[in-house]
Amino acid sequence: MLFLMNDVVFDLDEASPVTLADARRFEKLGFDYLMELGCELFAEDPLMHRNDPERARRLAWLIHDRSPEVNAALFAAPETDCDPALVEPQFCALPEMVLNQLMSRGRKGKLDAVAADRAVWGRMAA
Template sequence: MLFLFNDVVFELGDVSSLLRDGSIPLPVSQFETLTPAHLTELLREAVYVDPNMAHTKFERTRYFCALISYRAPGANAILAVRPQGAEGPDDVGLRFANVPITTLAYLWRQQNHDVLTVDEINHEVWFRVTENLHSAH
């Protein structure tokens, strides 16, 4: 499974297997009870601390992607932005989307060839799926 987090496409493989392989720093019983609202809160906190976490904390971000896709079926892309001057996690903006797999595969290919840009992601994803976007509450 592919998942777009800001400007990085993650290959998650089988999400259920990834979450249960023992490498996620959370017991299975705990992520099974995570609500999308609680996951959103955790994600806002993580992005507030490190807005560039997809690059600096690759594995941690990959687990967030897996948890999002597991607990919020249909979501396979997220835009998480900490605005300049943010005073806390509540200021972090989140957008979720369900992006066609063909688009994610294209972006994955571009990323693997080191030619993926933020402009291309915005054009292929965020400008095209506005009707499918919703803000996290």
């Protein structure tokens, strides 16, 4: 299962990023709580998906676990250490073909915020 987090595609089928103990501990957390958690994490570090990919992968796994149809998340933070209320979260369900293309671009070093925005989010469109 592929999951796009901002402009990085994670393979969630690789070894689980969450231990069984953590999975049990987090099972009562709802999607809204995870959205707030994501906003807090990206408020601290808007590039968390690149600077701490394991943490971002765990967040992606938790989001997908709570909402299986979601396979893409964007947490747009205006600056480091900003108020979490300023982080704009977006979620969507992408076709598998699109995720495979994005992963291929990422492996070639051609997937960045602008490319992901053009392909998925459309935030920079005029």
